[in-house]
Amino acid sequence: MLKSDDIIIIFGSPHRAMKAEKILKQAHLPITLIPAPAGLVEGCALAIRLAENIFQAVLATLAAAGMEPSKAFRQTPTGLQPVEKAA
Amino acid sequence: MADIYLDNAATSFPKAPGVSRAVAEVIDHLGTSPGRGSYRLALQAGRLLFDIRETVADFFGIADASRVVFTSGATEALNLALFGLLQPGDRVITSSMEHNAVLRPLHALQQRGIEVVRVPADASGLVAAHDIRAAATQGTKRTRMVALTHAANVTGTIQPIEELGPWCRAEGILLLVDAAQSAGLLPIDVEAQGIDLLAVPGHKNLLGPAGTGFLYVREGLQPRPLNFGGTGGDSTSPLPPEELPERLESGTVNLPGLAGLRAGLLYLQSRGLQAVRRHKAALLEQVLSGLKRLDGVRIYGPGEAACHAGVVSINLAGRDPAEIGYRLDADFGICVRTGLHCAPEAHRTIGSFPDGTVRISPGLFNTSADIDTLLQALHVLAKG
Numbered sequence A: 001m002l003k004s005d006d007i008i009i010i011f012g013s014p015h016r017a018m019k020a021e022k023i024l025k026q027a028h029l030p031i032t033l034i035p036a037p038a039g040l041v042e043g044c045a046l047a048i049r050l051a052e053n054i055f056q057a058v059l060a061t062l063a064a065a066g067m068e069p070s071k072a073f074r075q076t077p078t079g080l081q082p083v084e085k086a087a
Numbered sequence B: 001m002a003d004i005y006l007d008n009a010a011t012s013f014p015k016a017p018g019v020s021r022a023v024a025e026v027i028d029h030l031g032t033s034p035g036r037g038s039y040r041l042a043l044q045a046g047r048l049l050f051d052i053r054e055t056v057a058d059f060f061g062i063a064d065a066s067r068v069v070f071t072s073g074a075t076e077a078l079n080l081a082l083f084g085l086l087q088p089g090d091r092v093i094t095s096s097m098e099h100n101a102v103l104r105p106l107h108a109l110q111q112r113g114i115e116v117v118r119v120p121a122d123a124s125g126l127v128a129a130h131d132i133r134a135a136a137t138q139g140t141k142r143t144r145m146v147a148l149t150h151a152a153n154v155t156g157t158i159q160p161i162e163e164l165g166p167w168c169r170a171e172g173i174l175l176l177v178d179a180a181q182s183a184g185l186l187p188i189d190v191e192a193q194g195i196d197l198l199a200v201p202g203h204k205n206l207l208g209p210a211g212t213g214f215l216y217v218r219e220g221l222q223p224r225p226l227n228f229g230g231t232g233g234d235s236t237s238p239l240p241p242e243e244l245p246e247r248l249e250s251g252t253v254n255l256p257g258l259a260g261l262r263a264g265l266l267y268l269q270s271r272g273l274q275a276v277r278r279h280k281a282a283l284l285e286q287v288l289s290g291l292k293r294l295d296g297v298r299i300y301g302p303g304e305a306a307c308h309a310g311v312v313s314i315n316l317a318g319r320d321p322a323e324i325g326y327r328l329d330a331d332f333g334i335c336v337r338t339g340l341h342c343a344p345e346a347h348r349t350i351g352s353f354p355d356g357t358v359r360i361s362p363g364l365f366n367t368s369a370d371i372d373t374l375l376q377a378l379h380v381l382a383k384g
């Protein structure tokens, strides 16, 4: 489900995850809605997966819509690590 | 004899074209539970639910669709707003024109220490805005909420919501509007009208299936849930999530019904709310002017089509409304609702308690010929 350096962002609720997906797809950003990896399910069993090279564009697009993710993670050889969301 | 259905205030029938197809489509091809699993079909169901919520939000001027909480109808939406936000010691102002979906929850809340003030309407069913304001500012206790129907279900009388919304906002009083008879007929914009809580059935003027409805909850309000249960995520917490809509939507949502509701809304949008209102007002005008030509008919409510939402209540002098309803059905195939319409106080207000009235509520798909048939039938019945 996750490749090295993939970014995962999560939202507090399924509604917000669906909204984020819609906004990002409308902006033609190639993201995928996936099940939130175990341990990240914070009020929502969904997460959005994206490649690192569009991370900043994703954050900026979401910020413009007032839809900041609640958390972001990067897949590393030792598992998921939190990343700063500064756009 | 084909039935002529004139009980659209209870539930609309027939539904809009496309509604049953939309319901069947979900049952046959997308019968999964949104927010419960992340395989593709469940995601598709989740996206559909999201789209439906946005369509609803857009229709009522709701900026953030997450504040739309789906319910089984207006009754559940009203219960959620009342039980979810009122606390012992609070005072709530309501009117004598309310449906039991407001009266009974308030009665139960009164027994838990909530003060309920019922403002009487005049004989036409109109609640004066200044009477609500006076009741809300009387005494020393702060009023927490005004709970008012937008259009009375017995007389169709349209209440002065536009006037009260901005005033309640300025006073810091919550405004709960029961839009059971108005949503899909009168323009509603929660922001412009200062509505904090809007209870809407999907199955009346919005032309959706039974078992659908919603409560709009203004941002910043956090009602206690009516139901506690699964919401799909964060299963380890013993508490419901903080986020709306999930906090208030435990259990599997009625996706087939809601898909039907969206089909109803899209149909209304395509016809245009103004055209819908014009058509229904023309039918009501025909009813009213025809009735005024009949001897011995008493019309309740304002008596002008423009002041009635979709219903008119009448009685024939000296006759039991139940008998008139029975004869309309048995002899003419006309369906109307008689009796007290779940609103006993409203009938006391207009002077038709305890027998009630004959309530006529044409729908979007009734025609002028249907009304002619009704008027001819009433003409026959009025003669004895």
Ligand SMILES: Cc1ncc(COP(=O)(O)O)c(C=O)c1O
Residues within 6 Å of the ligand: B009, B010, B072, B073, B074, B075, B076, B098, B099, B101, B149, B151, B152, B153, B178, B180, B181, B200, B201, B202, B213
């Ligand atoms: C004014 C009013 N409020 C509430 C309700 C209850 O609506 P529902 O049947 O959707 O629960 C009705 C419908 O009968 C009504 O007319």
